[in-house]
Amino acid sequence: MLKFYRGRKEVANIPSIFSVEVDNDADVHISMPSTMKHENKLVKVARGVFEEYCSCSTIHGTKYLGESQRHWFEKAWWILAYVFSLIGCGMLIRQIYNKWDQSPVIVTFAGKTTPVFEIPFPAVTICPETKAIKTVVDFTKTYHKFLVQHEPPYNVSSQELRLKYMGALSQICEPHLTDTFTMADNVSEESIIDIIKQIAPTFNDTMHLCKFRNSMKYCSDYFKEIMTDEGLCFSFNMLNARELYREGISKDFLENDCNVPSNWDLQSGYKEFIEPRTYPYRVLAAGARSGLFVLLRSYERNLDYICKGPVQGFKILLHHPAEIPQLSKEYFRVPLLQEVLVSVRPNMITTSVGLLDYTPNRRQCFFASERYLRFFKVYTQRNCELECLANYTLKACGCVRFSMPRVDETAICGHRQMTCYNKAEHDLLHEQYLNGITKNISSTHECECLPACTSIKYDAEISQASFDWSLLLNAFKSSTEYPGMCPARLAIFFKENQFITTERSELYGPTDFLANCGGLLGLFMGVSLLSFVEILYHITLRLCCNLRKNASSKDTS
Structure with missing residues (x-):
């Protein structure tokens, strides 16, 4: 700070950034530096641009901020109005964004019905409750022997x-029955799968008579053996094993390949211009004459009421042809000496192409090419869960259950590992539950088994009545005797010729989000897209042009 005097009097305290000329007989001359002159010009031009913008802006109330004659209280009023409008508009836009981000999909009914011949007839898996022929091994007798001796006689x-x-x-059998027993666990000579097949009732002992689409054939023409978590079962209308499983899977899953090429896939359906008699099988109309009839049988001498409980008969599962049956999760029963009629209603969900650009977590489903499974070529939620459980069990126990997908080198769990693989399944379910309710928990194994974007389920309406086999034979005056046979009859057919599919589609797309945001901005502030362009124009192009124009006018003067 410099002090200057004129005569004996102090004139002023002047900052040193100014240039000063002092004359003893004249006034003090103070000149501003060039940088400050430029700043004053910028502020002056910016103020002019601001006032010009306020006078011509399309945003409501802006003109009052640029009028110099307005009282400061009026300007403060409009500033507060702007602040509250922006806060309210921002909160509503945030709600719309969260809805667009978290729930962009809506499931609605399709605009037209789908005929039943466009989807395959359901795959049917039948599992007998009789697990062993008593002449090979009597579970009840051996069970009671264990209760008495507690230790097995290994010397015989x-x-x-x-x-x-x-x-x-x-x-x-029920796992709690033998968890306290000590048994031989040496299966090096024969695998568990081979033993289960050896002791189980044969195909001919179970499947007596089959008829499909009003055409009667040998059951072996329709049904193939399959190993499930319920032991040896028989499956109808499943895909060719080599089309269902990937290369490298254990040969146990390829032994009963039907060797029939498929003309259908889950996402695109049947190929065009193919004959009605294709595989997987389909029917051209609803009704019992177009359905599947199976006469099942079991023998009284093989019934065991300890292994699987007091209800004897068969477990049945309906599923689509590309899905591995898991009867421990869902099934319905066909008791002995009963006829069960199953009226099927298909439940099909498709996904619109417009959701392809969304991530699977946002649309909550996987398209066929988005989720790779190690053992299965076809992605379904059930197949994914089964593979995830197999991987988790292998990691926890060093082996997998006999029915789980695996490679040949993977060990199969024996009786001593039953507690381990049952606990592994419980731990996996518990972990998935915790991941579902607590998003921040660190997961050691993530399955990510979302539903497939195209899925088919078969809902069953069941009715049953007594099936008196002996009276039927007497009515036919049949001389053929079936000593000890306990039959049951199963009929499966579509209830209606058409059904209504459901479809996932966009609820809030980018266009809807922008339209809602524009509506809110227009409601609260009268803002449009051109309003933002106008603001950008005044703070860039208009400001620069005015500065250049002001500078050129100074140079000419």
Whole structure:
């Protein structure tokens, strides 16, 4: 700070950034630096541009801020109005964004019905509740023997074989029955799968008569053996094993390949211009004459009421042809000496092409090419869950259950590992539950088994009545005897010729989001897209042009 005097009097305290000329007989001359002159010009031009913008802006109330004659209280009023409008508009836009981000999909009914011949007839898996032929191994007798002795007699070779059978059979029967017993767990000579097949009732002992689309054939023409978590079962209308499983899977899953090429896939359906008689099988109309009839049988001498409980008969599962049956999750029963009629209603969900650009977590489903499975070529939620459980069990126990997908080198769990793989399944479900309710928890194994974007389920309406086999034979005056046979009859057919599909589609797309945001901005502030362009124009192009114009006018003067 500099002090200057004129005569004996102090004139002023002047900052040193100014240039000063002092004359003893004249006034003090103070000149501003060039940088400050430029700043004053910028502020002056910016103020002019601001006042010009306020006078011509399309945003409501802006003109009052640029009028110099307005009282400061009026300007403060409009500033507060702007602040509250922006806050309210921002909160509503945030709600719309959260809805667009978290729930962009809506499930609605399709505009037209779908005929039943556009989808395959349901795959049918039948599992007998009789798990062993008593002449091979009597589960009830051996069970009571264990209760008395507690320790198996290993010194008898025939007993060793029977204990080996019991070790395999215990994985199919109720698990709590044998968890306290000590059994032989040496299955090095024969796999558990081979033992289960050896002791189980044969195909001909179970499947007596089959008719499909009013055409009667040998059941072996329709049904194939399949190993499930319920042991040896028989499946109808499933895909060719080599079209269902990837290369490298254990040969146990390829032994009963039907060797029939498929003309259908889950996402695109049947190929165009193919014959009605294709595979997987389909029917051209609803009704019992177009459905599947199966006469099942079991023998009284093989019934075991301890292994699977007091309800004897068969477990049935309806699923689509590309899905691996898991009867521990869902099934319905066909009791012995009963006829069960199953009226099927398809439940199909498709996904619009407009959702392809969304992430799977946002649309909550996977398209066929988005989720790779190690063992399965076809992605379904059930197949994914089964593979995830197999991987988790292998990691926890060092082996997998006999029915789980695996490679040949993977060990199969024996009786001693039953507690481990049952606990692994419980732990996996518990972990998924925690991940579902607590998003921040660190997961050691993430399955990510969302539903497939195209899925088919078969809802069943069931009715049943008594099936008196002996009276039927008497009515036919049949001389053929079936000693000890306990039959049951199953009929499956579509209820209606058409059904209504449901479709996932966009609820809030980018266009809807922008339209809602524009509506709110227009409601609260009278703002449009051109309003933002106008603001950008005044703070850039208009300001620069005015500065240049002001500078050129100074130069000419």
